[in-house]
Amino acid sequence: MKVLVAVKRLVDYSVKVRVKADHSGVDLAGVKMSLNPFDEIAVEEAVRLKEKGSATEIVVVTIGDKSCQDSLRTALALGADRAIHIETSLETQPLGVAQALKALVERESPELVILGKQAIDDDCNQTGQMLSALLGWPQGTFISKLTVKNKEIEVIREVDGGLETLQMPLPAVLTTDLRLNEPRYATLPNIMKAKQKPLEILTAEALGVDLSPHLKTLSVSEPPGRKAGIKVETVDQLIDKLRNEAKVI
Amino acid sequence: MALLLIAEHEKDTLSPATLATLTAAKEFSVPIHVVVMGSSVKKVADDAASHEGVEKVWCVEDPALSYPIAEQMTKTLVELGKSYEFILAPSTTFGKNLLPRIAALLGVAQLSDVIKIDDNKTFVRPIYAGNVLATVRSDDPIKVMTIRPTAFDRAAPGASKASIEAYAFKKPEQPTATFVKLEQSKSTRPELTSASIIVSGGRGLQNKENFTLIEQLADKLGAAIGASRAAVDAGFVPNDYQVGQTGKVVAPSLYIAIGISGAIQHLAGMKDSKVIVAINKDPDAPIFQLADYGLVGDLFTLVPELISKIGK
Numbered sequence: 001m002k003v004l005v006a007v008k009r010l011v012d013y014s015v016k017v018r019v020k021a022d023h024s025g026v027d028l029a030g031v032k033m034s035l036n037p038f039d040e041i042a043v044e045e046a047v048r049l050k051e052k053g054s055a056t057e058i059v060v061v062t063i064g065d066k067s068c069q070d071s072l073r074t075a076l077a078l079g080a081d082r083a084i085h086i087e088t089s090l091e092t093q094p095l096g097v098a099q100a101l102k103a104l105v106e107r108e109s110p111e112l113v114i115l116g117k118q119a120i121d122d123d124c125n126q127t128g129q130m131l132s133a134l135l136g137w138p139q140g141t142f143i144s145k146l147t148v149k150n151k152e153i154e155v156i157r158e159v160d161g162g163l164e165t166l167q168m169p170l171p172a173v174l175t176t177d178l179r180l181n182e183p184r185y186a187t188l189p190n191i192m193k194a195k196q197k198p199l200e201i202l203t204a205e206a207l208g209v210d211l212s213p214h215l216k217t218l219s220v221s222e223p224p225g226r227k228a229g230i231k232v233e234t235v236d237q238l239i240d241k242l243r244n245e246a247k248v249i
Numbered sequence: 250m251a252l253l254l255i256a257e258h259e260k261d262t263l264s265p266a267t268l269a270t271l272t273a274a275k276e277f278s279v280p281i282h283v284v285v286m287g288s289s290v291k292k293v294a295d296d297a298a299s300h301e302g303v304e305k306v307w308c309v310e311d312p313a314l315s316y317p318i319a320e321q322m323t324k325t326l327v328e329l330g331k332s333y334e335f336i337l338a339p340s341t342t343f344g345k346n347l348l349p350r351i352a353a354l355l356g357v358a359q360l361s362d363v364i365k366i367d368d369n370k371t372f373v374r375p376i377y378a379g380n381v382l383a384t385v386r387s388d389d390p391i392k393v394m395t396i397r398p399t400a401f402d403r404a405a406p407g408a409s410k411a412s413i414e415a416y417a418f419k420k421p422e423q424p425t426a427t428f429v430k431l432e433q434s435k436s437t438r439p440e441l442t443s444a445s446i447i448v449s450g451g452r453g454l455q456n457k458e459n460f461t462l463i464e465q466l467a468d469k470l471g472a473a474i475g476a477s478r479a480a481v482d483a484g485f486v487p488n489d490y491q492v493g494q495t496g497k498v499v500a501p502s503l504y505i506a507i508g509i510s511g512a513i514q515h516l517a518g519m520k521d522s523k524v525i526v527a528i529n530k531d532p533d534a535p536i537f538q539l540a541d542y543g544l545v546g547d548l549f550t551l552v553p554e555l556i557s558k559i560g561k
Contacts, residue, residue: 158488159346166429214357219383219384225539
């Protein structure tokens with residue numbers, strides 16, 4: 001089984017971003033960039049499928065400018081076999097990305113596509129669902145467990161009400177939640193080896209897709225901050241404050 | 250042109266998140282139609298029709314809809330949705346799982362987690378775990394969006410009685426996922442996203458046994474229980490207790506964070522709470538920067554003391 005994993009390079013999860021003074025966007029100058037944590041989990045799951053013998057080849061893809069090749073090299077170091085970079089200078093948004101991935105799926109014919117459930121910069125949580133709908137393939141979103149059974153898979157999804165189990169035929173689209181696995185660290189030899197693995201560069205035009213954004217960000221701002229609170233010394237003081245000042249108990 | 254609200258329902262009524270989405274829908278000042286899908290949804294349709302502002306309720310019934318599988322619902326909703334100007338759903342796992350599919354097949358963008366409607370094409374939504382708010386404009390002919398339920402009050406039933414019409418189920422042509430089972434955490438406590446008080450525990454509890462402290466305090470206060478990602482990852486509590494960027498977003502009147510340091514991903518899920526209390530042994534924990542009342546010390550002595558004194 002061939003597995004396609006889609007990844008995004010974005011601001012590292014530990015960075016607290018700042019809004020630019022003119023409110024036109026977020027200041028990304030000199031900020032540490034990483035592979036989206038959910039996508040790292042997606043890569044790890046594909047690698048585990050290969051280690052178990054369920055997957056035969058792992059192709060990793062990203063869409064963006066040249067700097068995004070970092071994230072492809074990271075994925076290759078983690079165990080992906082080859083990489084595809086769909087190069088664009090446009091701002092990537094879920095619909096365009098899903099359309100480009102659909103075109104790539106038609107070219108590559110994987111039996112399973114794994115994506116992170118959301119990118120932690122725009123927090124959209126859309127691309128996997130859009131891709132599933134465009135392809136007409138079943139979807140398993142926000143999954144915390146994957147079991148492959150011949151031409152069928154079973155997934156456990158993290159939903160508001162608890163844990164949901166679904167069964168579906170292949171091919172299918174999956175999106176990862178945090179507890180699916182704990183990604184490994186890339187070892188130095190694997191990082192070196194990743195530099196030799198194939199990385200193909202494509203354009204959106206070659207795939208016949210239009211990546212023009214549909215949504216325009218007019219401005220960004222920081223949310224109103226909370227007033228700094230006070231420290232209380234004792235439990236009695238806390239109860240008194242909650243009863244008589246905040247009046248919440 | 251009108252607005253289509255895709256209802257999430259539980260048993261015979263609209264879910265609280267759907268009621269919040271209805272309040273958001275009213276801000277568009279266009280007729281509101283609600284679509285209810287299931288194997289037998291007459292009672293839900295009646296509930297939807299009883300809410301003020303709802304003009305029409307579409308009722309889609311089929312045995313294939315006995316459990317909400319997104320692929321089963323998509324074709325019907327795309328057919329129905331293409332004659333609307335706005336399509337809304339709550340930003341719950343139900344809405345997030347379903348709505349991007351409808352948008353993609355209509356060839357339009359989707360906006361996630363809208364918290365404010367500036368006008369009929371301009372919306373505010375959180376990005377970067379809620380550390381930044383983006384004002385976004387959509388010029389697509391159909392605006393498809395999920396609404397963050399904590400940002401809007403829940404609509405109350407009114408005197409109005411909207412018309413209820415059947416809409417034919419369109420069976421999907423392609424393979425779909427099938428439902429196997431749902432493991433629900435059994436609890437007699439209030440539901441996390443609609444509770445007025447939440448007691449939340451984190452890594453500081455150290456183990457599952459100690460988490461009973463959180464339960465005892467919650468029961469004393471009639472509160473729901475929440476948890477940080479660390480507590481869920483460590484297996485202290487099930488996944489549906491998780492509050493944060495990738496878990497549930499809550500905004501109760503009182504949020505008590507115990508043994509939670511306050512990673513930005515957790516703060517993203519609770520910082521709109523009215524009053525925040527933090528109990529933590531580390532005086533420099535980031536949670537104290539947004540807590541209204543902070544208590545520094547050992548939770549294993551402070552929480553039992555709180556439990557014994559708070560009910561008096």
